[in-house]
Amino acid sequence: MDAELLEPGQRVAALTGLTPTGAIGEVLAFADGRVIDAPARGGVGESVDATGWIALPPLADLHAHLDKGYTWTSFGQPEGSLDDAIACWIDHGEDHSYADIKRGARRHLIAALHAGVTAVRSHTNYHLGDDPLRGVRALVELRAEFAGIVDLQVVASPGPSDGPDDLGRAAVALGVDLIGGFPHLAEDPTADLERAAAFAEEFGLGMDLHTDETLDPTSTGLAELAARTRHWPADVIRSAGHCVSLSTQDAEVRARTLAAVAEAGVSIITNPLTNLYLQGWEHPVSTPRGIPPLRDVLAAGIILAAGGDNVQDPFNPLGNADMIDVASALVIAGHLSPSEAWQVSSTGGRAAFGLPPADGRVDDVADIVLVRAAHTAEALAERAPDRIVIRDGRVIAVRRRVVGSVLDLHPLPVSPSTPTSEGALI
Numbered sequence: 001m002d003a004e005l006l007e008p009g010q011r012v013a014a015l016t017g018l019t020p021t022g023a024i025g026e027v028l029a030f031a032d033g034r035v036i037d038a039p040a041r042g043g044v045g046e047s048v049d050a051t052g053w054i055a056l057p058p059l060a061d062l063h064a065h066l067d068k069g070y071t072w073t074s075f076g077q078p079e080g081s082l083d084d085a086i087a088c089w090i091d092h093g094e095d096h097s098y099a100d101i102k103r104g105a106r107r108h109l110i111a112a113l114h115a116g117v118t119a120v121r122s123h124t125n126y127h128l129g130d131d132p133l134r135g136v137r138a139l140v141e142l143r144a145e146f147a148g149i150v151d152l153q154v155v156a157s158p159g160p161s162d163g164p165d166d167l168g169r170a171a172v173a174l175g176v177d178l179i180g181g182f183p184h185l186a187e188d189p190t191a192d193l194e195r196a197a198a199f200a201e202e203f204g205l206g207m208d209l210h211t212d213e214t215l216d217p218t219s220t221g222l223a224e225l226a227a228r229t230r231h232w233p234a235d236v237i238r239s240a241g242h243c244v245s246l247s248t249q250d251a252e253v254r255a256r257t258l259a260a261v262a263e264a265g266v267s268i269i270t271n272p273l274t275n276l277y278l279q280g281w282e283h284p285v286s287t288p289r290g291i292p293p294l295r296d297v298l299a300a301g302i303i304l305a306a307g308g309d310n311v312q313d314p315f316n317p318l319g320n321a322d323m324i325d326v327a328s329a330l331v332i333a334g335h336l337s338p339s340e341a342w343q344v345s346s347t348g349g350r351a352a353f354g355l356p357p358a359d360g361r362v363d364d365v366a367d368i369v370l371v372r373a374a375h376t377a378e379a380l381a382e383r384a385p386d387r388i389v390i391r392d393g394r395v396i397a398v399r400r401r402v403v404g405s406v407l408d409l410h411p412l413p414v415s416p417s418t419p420t421s422e423g424a425l426i
């Protein structure tokens with residue numbers, strides 16, 4: 001059958017006619033939830049003609065705030081810096097109900113799924129008002145609802161940084177996956193990091209901290225996180241989100257920090273859209289980008305992932321849960337190649353999440369995103385609207401282009417790009 005006709009629920013035994021991309025050639029075959037080297041005789045599922053499509057590793061959004069999504073309008077359309085966004089969040093947070101949180105988070109997850117995202121790590125605040133754990137509860141429930149479709153990790157901090165840890169203990173009891181925090185916002189960042197790390201150790205959980213989300217070069221939380229977690233077992237997650245100050249530190253400090261991060265097994269999660277928006281308001285001349293030096297991070301051998309961070313909330317009025325937008329920003333603002341940007345937004349994210357590889361190699365899990373594009377750069381440039389998401393050898397989501405028509409325009413011949421192998425593109 002033609003790939004265009006695939007619908008959610010259908011099993012796929014083999015894809016043929018693919019435009020080769022990365023590790024994937026013209027044929028991709030699945031059996032028992034794994035990639036196999038050639039289509040099996042009598043394999044379960046459809047044999048699909050995927051001419052005109054490329055197959056890419058599924059996307060992973062490693063830094064989301066599902067509890068905040070789609071609030072920009074109702075919270076007064078604020079505009080400004082990280083401080084402004086936090087102030088707006090505090091002003092309106094009490095009215096943000098459990099139902100609001102769940103509705104926004106579900107909308108976010110469904111949009112992400114249609115875009116090809118099969119793994120999301122989301123932070124959640126403790127919400128103002130009588131029921132501070134309503135965000136944790138909503139996300140833990142959605143994690144169960146989306147099980148087997150979108151893997152969701154929920155991150156909550158030990159407690160408000162100036163208060164007791166009771167909320168953190170209650171959040172752990174509800175089932176959070178990782179311990180979070182915002183040491184760079186605390187009066188004593190070192191003490192705050194220590195508190196989060198000790199809390200994570202007490203419960204045997206990993207940690208994902210907002211780290212150095214500031215252009216101040218003296219903010220060195222990343223190096224401190226590496227030093228604090230270097231003796232943790234290799235399989236315990238420790239991630240640092242943002243790492244903005246790394247972009248303002250001199251080459252020597254940066255190199256020393258990155259070597260320590262690599263040695264400690266800390267993964268870095270860059271959030272280009274939100275940091276381009278929130279950072280730099282106080283620098284009208286030579287406005288900095290607020291994005292860590294991605295090439296240096298990769299060259300140091302560090303796992304690098306990416307996040308959409310905020311979706312139409314006080315921290316970013318835009319954002320749409322589509323990691324292709326994030327990957328595009330990694331190219332334009334972060335100076336990665338299109339293939340590197342996809343790799344960071346998919347394979348890197350899966351590694352930081354703790355998921356097995358899905359690169360289309362033999363024995364990888366049978367998870368893939370089909371994108372109607374000639375190559376990865378075109379997929380990013382065109383925000384390729386046609387996508388088919390396959391997980392465990394089964395179609396789980398389909399997104400199709402809406403074809404419009406134009407009045408009185410003489411039809412012009414439009415030829416699609418010639419499919420180009422990834423090797424030729426680079």
Ligand SMILES: [Zn+2]
Nearest residue numbers: 065123210309
């Ligand atoms: Zn964040």
